[in-house]
Amino acid sequence: MNLMRWDPYRELAGLQDRYNRAYGRTEREDEVGLAAWAPPVDIAEEKDKIVITAELPGFKENEIEIQTENGMLTLRGERRFEKESEGKNFHRVERSYGQFVRTFSLPNNVDREKIQAKFADGLLRVELPKREDAKPRTIAISRESESKEPEPIDVKTR
Numbered sequence: 001m002n003l004m005r006w007d008p009y010r011e012l013a014g015l016q017d018r019y020n021r022a023y024g025r026t027e028r029e030d031e032v033g034l035a036a037w038a039p040p041v042d043i044a045e046e047k048d049k050i051v052i053t054a055e056l057p058g059f060k061e062n063e064i065e066i067q068t069e070n071g072m073l074t075l076r077g078e079r080r081f082e083k084e085s086e087g088k089n090f091h092r093v094e095r096s097y098g099q100f101v102r103t104f105s106l107p108n109n110v111d112r113e114k115i116q117a118k119f120a121d122g123l124l125r126v127e128l129p130k131r132e133d134a135k136p137r138t139i140a141i142s143r144e145s146e147s148k149e150p151e152p153i154d155v156k157t158r
Helices: 008-022
Strands: 041-045 049-055 064-069 072-079 098-105 116-120 123-129
Touching: 072 123
Parallel strands: none
Antiparallel strands: 041 049, 049 123, 064 072, 072 098, 116 123
């Protein structure tokens, strides 16, 4: 038995899409809203960096934009639908198409000047190195030397 997570917004987007196709309406470019898709991501923290891995199968490096601004990291791209060719009829289309935008808040401990991105085998890996002062460090504990007892205060001479 397979469990599927129900997403009411996806259902609503599908209904809107069917309605638009039935009545020949087109979505405006600036209304990304519910019809937008988002690639799944994993966010992992390591000792010296935070790594964001996004699934982007079928993309090329030049089709993905990564930007940092005002403490935010933004991933942006677009998956285009194949143009129908003569003699080719689609019976089912389950892959998501269109523009996507994923935005993440950058923690204060990230060195924003050293962010790197790598793309291979449909996986985008964005490495956010931690600042040197934010990395964990070990503090040595020294043994206190035997100290003298404090000298008693002579209350009478006050």
